[in-house]
Amino acid sequence: MKKDIAFLFIFLLTGIAMWLTNPGHQKHEQAVAKAITEALSEEKTRLNDNGNLPPMLKELNQDMMDMMIKPLVQQSVTREDYVVFSLTRLQLGQEVHRVGLGLFGTVFIAPQLKTTIKDNIQQYLK
DSSP states (O other), X not given: OXXXXXXXXXXXXXXXXXXXXXXXXXHHHHHHHHXXXXXXXXXXXXXXXXXXXXXXXXXXXXXXXXXXXXXXHHHHEEEEEOSSOEEEEEEETTEEEEEEEEETTEEEEOHHHHHHHHHHHHHXXX
16 A cells, blocks of 8 residues: 555655656747758768869858757747657648657757658759
């Protein structure tokens, strides 16, 4: 009986902690923006190292990337709230993708997002 009460108490405390630390919409936007920026920076570095960096990307610095990414993220990122956790949704055209999970104050973005961005850049530059 005491084990059941202890389990229930811990379960409730965990649920309350999850509810209180469920990340808001802004954290979801920041996490997606960070993932996109990292993917673009990594791809730019890779292209530069290979000597294949197009002239239009040579002048692209961090501030310019942030200016381009911020409006996109604000328009396309939504948050599905499930009280104790939340999901990050990214709308690209007609498609909506779940790309992240918000839990205990942190938003975890799926690594497939960065891979997809890099693949699209490579495909575009061919």
